[in-house]
Amino acid sequence: MALTAKEIWAVFHGMILGGGFLLSFSAGLAGLYSLRQGWLSVDGIKERVQRMKWYTSIMAVISFLTVFSGTYLVYPWYRATAPEGADLALYPRNFLLADPNLAGWHTFGMEWKEHVAWLSPILAFAVAYLVVKYGTELSKNQSLRRITIALLILAFAAAAVAGLLGALITKAAPII
């Protein structure tokens, strides 16, 4: 039982960073949801906001690292063109396209995943900025708090689509 260097990077991209993203999203969502004046004391809000700044900033950075490592480390291995006569199992894109029953994992799955994933860091940084900039104001301005939650969920949704497709594509054609 061993992992190749490519598999280790794929695990780093999908599971280590992906897991960190999921954790920071959960913490950020729970914190924002309960950030209401009637629910927390003044000191409680201040303490909660400090943690929220960390959670959302970490989520934004992890989101960026995930898409960056995916695009510039893992994706080139996925899309590398197989030389004539090569074992297609080593070239996931060619492997999928060679089988009409699997081609959809590339033409729909990877084509969507590789693009939609990049919406996540853009939206996550907007969320982090709103939390850092407005801080305790979020507990007073419920409209802004709800907008921030909506953007956070959109950032997560984009990452979730990409993550789910990534897992399914890896199952059909792993990078080895």
Add this chain to the structure above:
Amino acid sequence: MSADTKTIKSGPGAAAMISAGIGSLFLGLMTTGAVISVDLKNALSLYAPAGPLSGKTTVAFAAWLLSWVILGTIWKDKDFNFSRAFTITLILVGIGFLLTFPPIFEAFE
């Protein structure tokens, strides 16, 4: 007005939201644009191993950050209705999202 009751201007927050929408829109435009124009697709291959994806995302990030700097500077001391900013952002993100959806951009092939 004390520090506790001072309200922070909403312009910078609106700028952060709308620029995220602009970045998303550009991602969609580049994705669909690369399907429509082979020249654009080739031009977007900034890093050959990653192909046009490298250029699409670089352009989207540049548009996002540049628009954030510009809007953030213009609206630094101004107020902007958060709900209105969010609606604009949703529309921009929605268009960007649709233009990155394969059945949509493949319709331009």
